[in-house]
Amino acid sequence: MASAAEGRGVPRRVAITGLDTFAGLHTAERLLDWPQPPEIVGIDLRSPRRLEGRVGLHRVDLTEPTADSQVAEILEKERCDTLLHAGFLSHSHSDRSYAHELEVIGTLHVMNAAASAGVRKLVVLSTAEVYGPSPYNPGYLTESCELRPHPDSHMARDRAEMEQLLGLFADRHPQVVVTVLRPCWVIGPTIDSRVLRHFESARVTTLLGYDPLLQWLHESDLLDAIERVLRRDARGPYNLAGAGALPVSTLLRLAGKRARRVPHSVLQRLGYAGTLWSDGDAPAGFYDYLRFPWLVDVTRAREELGFEPEYSTKEAWMSFVVSRRLRRYR
Amino acid sequence: MTESQELHELREAIAGLREEIEGRWMRSGAPPADEDPEGAVGAARGEREAPGVLDGLAAEIRARASEVDWLGLFNELRRRFAGFGIAEGGTEIDDFGLDPAYLEQRRGWLDFLFERWWRIETAGTELIPSGERLLFVSNRSGVLPYDGLMIAHAVERAAGAESRPRFLVADWLLGVPFSAGLLSRLGGVRACAENAERLLRTGRHVIAFPEGQKGALKPFSDRYQLQRFARGGFVSIAVRERATIVPVAVVGAEEVHPILFQSSFAERLLGVPLPVTPTFPWLGPLGLVPLPSRWRIRFGAPIRFADVPPECAADPLYVNRTREIVRGTVRTLLEQEVRGRSSVF
Structure with a gap:
């Protein structure tokens, strides 16, 4: 905070799209805890009850055709200097075209609004899933690696398309500091996602004969990283993950869970029916993320942001396991 | 003629031996190790076979089979197979998966x-x-x-x-x-x-x-x-x-x-x-x-x-x-x- 670069980067008025998502809600709470909290403007369809009275909410549906001018109007009126775009789906949406509207077109609206309203900094929450799982991946993927999302995973594909648009936007508008965060799977006691639903049950479906290393990022470390990029200016993508990586089988053994090992060909043939039978929530393409490695290298985040995750992969996983176990006894 | 007579004697001698062996098995309580080989001997023995031997054998097999936990065996084999190269090892693993x-x-x-x-x-x-x-x-x-x-x-x-x-x-x-x-x-x-x-x-x-x-x-x-x-x-x-x-x-x-x-x-x-x-x-x-x-x-x-x-x-x-x-x-x-x-x- 003492350095000049940070002083310049510290936001005064922050707009958060997707205030009712995990990242939006908790980032808002963290910003309100700062000694000199910035003004927060929420943009979402619903307001989280925890923030009522503390944060003003503007109701905007990002899938509407005129969402860009609505958002631009809000940003101008509130004189926001920073925009955190967290308005993404945490669960795979069954309606692919709606998901595409929200994730890709919604982001397009948001970035165009940011440019026209003169926002200085735009932080976008992507995911490391955009790299895609592959036996040909290097052991650790760096930010310069090509994005090859799994073709069946429309969620990862949408995010990759969104990142591509964002890259073009950043080239066209050098006056806007565009930061992209690519966290690996986020885990923790309070966050909920389709991936965690998969790992919640006592018997977890995995692939027969495949046991890749997995990384986890603890939810508080994700929030810490968001706070860091809000405080200081950082351009481009940043991978985020906890220290270390563990094979799926070891994770399950640590949790005392059992694996239901299914041949990949069976899951593939059964297609959607197969995923319904095993886990209602696991979308197409998900299992390939349990088949081949897609580990990310966090050197850039560590060196440029000073990002040091508090929880290693193992600790993050254990915090999830313990919290879910306690929840069952409540 | 003499040839068939010799054959007949040989058959009887074999059948006698067989009976004696089976008798000893019965006395020692162990079942015959395997089925009789097919052929002339088996056919000749058919009528003379004490019905108790076969029944005893069948009952023995049935009793043993019910002792075996087939489902458990199946599950164990499946677990072993599915966990091949996966299920064992420690929990400290380095960044490239060496255990x-x-x-x-x-x-x-x-x-x-x-x-x-x-x-x-x-x-x-x-x-x-x-x-x-x-x-x-x-x-x-x-x-x-x-x-x-x-x-x-x-x-x-x-x-x-x-x-x-x-x-x-x-x-x-x-x-x-x-x-x-x-x-x-x-x-x-x-x-x-x-x-x-x-x-x-x-x-x-x-x-x-x-x-x-x-x-x-x-x-x-x-x-x-x-x-x-x-x-x-x-x-x-x-x-x-x-x-x-x-x-x-x-x-x-x-x-x-x-x-x-x-x-x-x-x-x-x-x-x-x-x-x-x-x-x-x-x-x-x-x-x-x-x-x-x-x-x-x-x-x-x-x-x-x-x-x-x-x-x-x-x-x-x-x-x-x-x-x-x-x-x-x-x-x-x-x-x-x-x-x-x-x-x-």
Whole structure:
């Protein structure tokens, strides 16, 4: 905070799209805890009850055709200097075209609004899933690696398309500091996602004969990283993950869970029916993320942001396991 | 006439013997070990068979069968099969998936392969430098990465557990079910420049096989013919990471899976190369058992790049020249060893 670069980067008025998502809600709470909290403007369809009275909410549906001018109007009126775009789906949406509207077109609206309203900094929450799982991946993927999302995973594909648009936007508008965060799977006691639903049950479906290393990022470390990029200016993508990586089988053994090992060909043939039978929530393409490695290298985040995750992969996983176990006894 | 009479007597004698044996079995309480063989004897015995013997046998089998927990047996077998190369090991795993606890559990096996199966002799281990980043460069042989595993084991036996190098493995092998988990637990890493650099930078030694696929899948008639050394990426890595190249020649590993030919049809079908050996795929999984040839692993004099400016890593001419020097060294070692041995086994 003492350095000049940070002083310049510290936001005064922050707009958060997707205030009712995990990242939006908790980032808002963290910003309100700062000694000199910035003004927060929420943009979402619903307001989280925890923030009522503390944060003003503007109701905007990002899938509407005129969402860009609505958002631009809000940003101008509130004189926001920073925009955190967290308005993404945490669960795979069954309606692919709606998901595409929200994730890709919604982001397009948001970035165009940011440019026209003169926002200085735009932080976008992507995911490391955009790299895609592959036996040909290097052991650790760096930010310069090509994005090859799994073709069946429309969620990862949408995010990759969104990142591509964002890259073009950043080239066209050098006056806007565009930061992209690519966290690996986020885990923790309070966050909920389709991936965690998969790992919640006592018997977890995995692939027969495949046991890749997995990384986890603890939810508080994700929030810490968001706070860091809000405080200081950082351009481009940043991978985020906890220290270390563990094979799926070891994770399950640590949790005392059992694996239901299914041949990949069976899951593939059964297609959607197969995923319904095993886990209602696991979308197409998900299992390939349990088949081949897609580990990310966090050197850039560590060196440029000073990002040091508090929880290693193992600790993050254990915090999830313990919290879910306690929840069952409540 | 006399012939049929003799036959009749013989039959009766056999039947008498049989009855006596069965009687003794009944008295000792043990069931007959197996069914009677079909034929004239069996037919003749049919009417005289005490009904109690068969009934007793059937009851015995039924009683034993109900004792066996078939579901449990099925579940156990399924668990064993599904967990092959996966279920055991520790929970401390390094960033490329090496599991020290698993390696320790398997040490007996590795020692057996090293000492008994291939009776490996090492030479030149005193030339392995200590306190430097090492990039072992070896000839590739055999389809499965036994050679990498054994070089790693040889280095560990000579220089201590902390200097156990990691061996690079072809990608296609890591896409095959069960092999990725198993190989990475034993220290295998996917062969690519990023991985080799990361390993060297974090202080771990690396074994590279610049021949790659060409070396692994060459037919038996081309054994010990060193293939081309790819594009010399290993030289760039060594120069950039300030690593010392240690040439290694492995003799004997080329005979563990003598490749007759490559089945391109099967390759198109399966998506992975399918070499045909005298035992594979004819004997199924048994065909994967390597032949017990006698091996020699010889380490050569290290090649250092301390005084080479780092820009040379990007100079194609320099890289090419150095690549050929290293290849020549490995080839010389290989030829000396092949000439020096008296027998494959």
